[in-house]
Amino acid sequence: MAANVDTNAENPALELQAAILARPVTPERRMADAIRALAIDAVEAAKSGHPGMPMGMADVATVLWSRFLKFDAADPRWPDRDRFVLSAGHGSMLLYALLHLTGEAGMGIEELKTFRQLHSPAAGHPEFGEHPGIETTTGPLGQGIATAVGMALAERLLAARFGKSLVDHRTWVIASDGDLMEGISHEAASLAGHLKLDRLTVLWDDNSISIDGDTAVSVSDDQLKRFAAYGWAVKRVDGHDHAQIAAALSMAVRSKKPTLIACRTIIGFGAPTKAGTAGSHGAPLGAAEAQAAKSALGWNYGPFEIPEGIAAQWAAAGARGASPRRSWLKRLAHNPQQAEFERVTAGRLPETFHEAIAAFRAELATTKPKLASRQSSQKTLEVLVPAVPELLGGSADLTGSNLTLVKGMGSIAPGNFAGRYIHYGVREHGMAAAMNGMALHGGLIPYSGTFFVFTDYMRPAIRLAALMRQRVIHVLTHDSIGLGEDGPTHQPVEHLASLRAMPNVFMFRPADAMETAECWELAIRRADGPSLLALSRQALPAMRSDAGENRSARGGYVLAEAEGPRQATLIATGSEVAIAMAAREALAAEGIQAAVVSLPCWELFALQDEAYRATVLGTALRVGVEAGIGFGWERWLGADGIFIGMTGFGASAPFEELYKYFGITADGIATAVKRRLG
Numbered sequence: 068m069a070a071n072v073d074t075n076a077e078n079p080a081l082e083l084q085a086a087i088l089a090r091p092v093t094p095e096r097r098m099a100d101a102i103r104a105l106a107i108d109a110v111e112a113a114k115s116g117h118p119g120m121p122m123g124m125a126d127v128a129t130v131l132w133s134r135f136l137k138f139d140a141a142d143p144r145w146p147d148r149d150r151f152v153l154s155a156g157h158g159s160m161l162l163y164a165l166l167h168l169t170g171e172a173g174m175g176i177e178e179l180k181t182f183r184q185l186h187s188p189a190a191g192h193p194e195f196g197e198h199p200g201i202e203t204t205t206g207p208l209g210q211g212i213a214t215a216v217g218m219a220l221a222e223r224l225l226a227a228r229f230g231k232s233l234v235d236h237r238t239w240v241i242a243s244d245g246d247l248m249e250g251i252s253h254e255a256a257s258l259a260g261h262l263k264l265d266r267l268t269v270l271w272d273d274n275s276i277s278i279d280g281d282t283a284v285s286v287s288d289d290q291l292k293r294f295a296a297y298g299w300a301v302k303r304v305d306g307h308d309h310a311q312i313a314a315a316l317s318m319a320v321r322s323k324k325p326t327l328i329a330c331r332t333i334i335g336f337g338a339p340t341k342a343g344t345a346g347s348h349g350a351p352l353g354a355a356e357a358q359a360a361k362s363a364l365g366w367n368y369g370p371f372e373i374p375e376g377i378a379a380q381w382a383a384a385g386a387r388g389a390s391p392r393r394s395w396l397k398r399l400a401h402n403p404q405q406a407e408f409e410r411v412t413a414g415r416l417p418e419t420f421h422e423a424i425a426a427f428r429a430e431l432a433t434t435k436p437k438l439a440s441r442q443s444s445q446k447t448l449e450v451l452v453p454a455v456p457e458l459l460g461g462s463a464d465l466t467g468s469n470l471t472l473v474k475g476m477g478s479i480a481p482g483n484f485a486g487r488y489i490h491y492g493v494r495e496h497g498m499a500a501a502m503n504g505m506a507l508h509g510g511l512i513p514y515s516g517t518f519f520v521f522t523d524y525m526r527p528a529i530r531l532a533a534l535m536r537q538r539v540i541h542v543l544t545h546d547s548i549g550l551g552e553d554g555p556t557h558q559p560v561e562h563l564a565s566l567r568a569m570p571n572v573f574m575f576r577p578a579d580a581m582e583t584a585e586c587w588e589l590a591i592r593r594a595d596g597p598s599l600l601a602l603s604r605q606a607l608p609a610m611r612s613d614a615g616e617n618r619s620a621r622g623g624y625v626l627a628e629a630e631g632p633r634q635a636t637l638i639a640t641g642s643e644v645a646i647a648m649a650a651r652e653a654l655a656a657e658g659i660q661a662a663v664v665s666l667p668c669w670e671l672f673a674l675q676d677e678a679y680r681a682t683v684l685g686t687a688l689r690v691g692v693e694a695g696i697g698f699g700w701e702r703w704l705g706a707d708g709i710f711i712g713m714t715g716f717g718a719s720a721p722f723e724e725l726y727k728y729f730g731i732t733a734d735g736i737a738t739a740v741k742r743r744l745g
């Protein structure tokens with residue numbers, strides 16, 4: 068065996084692997100081997116994928132799913148189930164194998180055989196919506212762990228509201244080295260530690276391997292000390308020793324803090340040469356290595372074959388939750404809050420919402436307040452918060468600027484989850500990801516606050532909300548050069564364009580108090596994706612005195628028609644609508660008739676029929692006005708339109724001066740129109 072000795076010298080993991088393989092093979096080890104075999108086979112069949120992580124974490128996952136995780140394969144959406152998040156989404160075959168083995172419908176062996184193929188629920192990375200057992204989309208490292216923090220927080224908030232008899236579950240995460248290296252893991256873990264989210268457990272696949280090889284090339288953090296400093300309980304175990312794993316999970320269940328368990332594993336466990344190397348991370352093992360891995364494990368079955376005894380053990384694991392679920396259903400049936408619990412978990416809005424917002428809009432039509440749209444947003448929230456008990460607010464340390472807090476909400480504090488407002492701290496990315504987790508958990512409609520420019524810090528989480536079609540709402544104030552003196556670092560210019568480019572995001576930019584109320588109404592009603600509200604710091608005059616129809620619902624509409632045949636159509640959003648109105652007046656004084664179109668939501672406008680859009684936009688000269696870059700405006704202006712807005716970054720000065728300096732004024736618009744019309 069001289070050759071083996073040589074290989075071991077180059078790859079010390081193989082020696083350790085040999086020692087682990089020499090341990091007595093228990094039935095539970097065989098259950099884990101079933102995961103390994105399925106991961107090997109599915110990746111071979113797909114000719115692509117990531118076998119290493121499922122092979123390495125199979126033992127940990129087996130102990131968790133067969134002894135600890137509260138779930139019932141017969142009803143994967145049971146509201147009081149534990150949540151399981153595979154943060155290291157590249158190890159997707161681990162999750163698919165678990166769903167298959169525990170007997171969840173829709174993840175049969177045929178689905179595993181079509182791993183990574185078009186329309187398979189077993190996609191390259193776990194995709195929310197592809198199978199009910201997939202709690203969240205993962206793949207962008209770090210997102211899963213941060214999303215799980217939101218799920219764990221949602222559990223505590225709903226437990227405070229509905230009591231332990233209805234809400235009493237845990238959140239379990241499998242995270243990799245990459246998850247812990249990502250910056251967002253800091254924000255998420257720090258927030259979880261601060262809030263004492265004791266029902267959150269992260270199982271870290273501590274395999275010391277990432278794509279570039281040994282993690283020592285890029286990281287030397289002491290992760291246990293790091294998490295302990297966040298206020299977590301920490302523990303290190305041999306991730307192939309079932310007794311140690313079980314003891315650590317028991318400790319996590321008892322812990323009064325969130326828990327990190329470092330599970331020392333060998334990536335690609337079982338593979339005779341690739342185990343312990345980056346070679347097993349993201350490519351098929353290859354036929355020979357795959358066969359040799361199965362032999363080393365003592366797995367003598369054909370591809371995708373699970374022997375009956377092992378299948379039965381897994382099926383029993385999948386049915387463990389049946390009786391707890393039945394007891395829970397009985398408790399729900401007798402609970403005085405049953406109807407309300409079912410309403411919020413189904414995401415249905417209360418009747419009070421429709422009445423409250425309609426009354427508020429009627430009031431605005433008569434009072435016509437001149438307010439910054441961030442203030443209008445706060446006034447709307449004063450109406451919405453009492454009417455919609457599942458609405459949960461927060462801000463990333465800008466509460467007084469975003470105006471996201473209204474009376475009576477109560478702040479959430481460590482260990483106290485009775486309030487409805489979260490001080491996220493300066494953690495925009497963690498905030499947005501946690502909100503995704505709360506929305507995915509169900510029972511809550513989270514909204515946040517920060518400056519619009521800092522959507523850059525939240526973008527990956529906003530993108531996942533859009534992809535997963537989750538109802539999260541971001542209040543994004545200080546939406547242009549209109550914020551003034553804070554200058555170009557704080558003045559968004561490309562953000563409207565860049566967020567409009569993101570599929571399934573509704574980017575709202577209301578023009579006055581009425582439109583702000585309308586956009587809020589639309590955001591709350593929107594159950595299948597995120598809504599972003601870009602709001603002004605500066606005051607905006609009221610534009611509207613009609614309240615019957617929510618005109619923002621069509622995305623854009625004629626706010627003021629021309630006093631005769633249209634010679635120009637001025638199309639504006641947000642704070643620039645008032646400027647366009649002033650330009651319309653200036654032009655009228657010179658005998659030029661212009662209409663003003665307010666376009667608070669491009670995405671909704673794009674959904675209207677062609678005829679409506681054509682009527683609104685008209686055939687006269689089109690002029691776009693927006694205090695952002697013009698990128699994308701061609702869509703509404705056509706090749707012959709004029710755009711008045713920004714061409715680069717802003718500057719630090721009082722906002723009135725900035726508007727003048729950058730030429731976004733009624734005069735500027737009127738001059739441009741006159742020049743073009745000759």
Ligand SMILES: Cc1ncc(C[n+]2csc(CCOP(=O)(O)OP(=O)(O)O)c2C)c(N)n1
Pocket residue numbers: 119120155157158206207208209243244245246249272274276277278334348
């Ligand atoms: C944000 C992000 N950056 C990069 C990647 C590409 N990527 C996928 S896995 C991985 C690292 C693999 O190392 P580790 O996280 O330790 O997983 P393991 O190989 O141990 O399974 C990288 C860089 C990603 N998925 N997400």
Ligand SMILES: [Mg+2]
Pocket residue numbers: 243244245272273274275276277
């Ligand atoms: Mg790793």
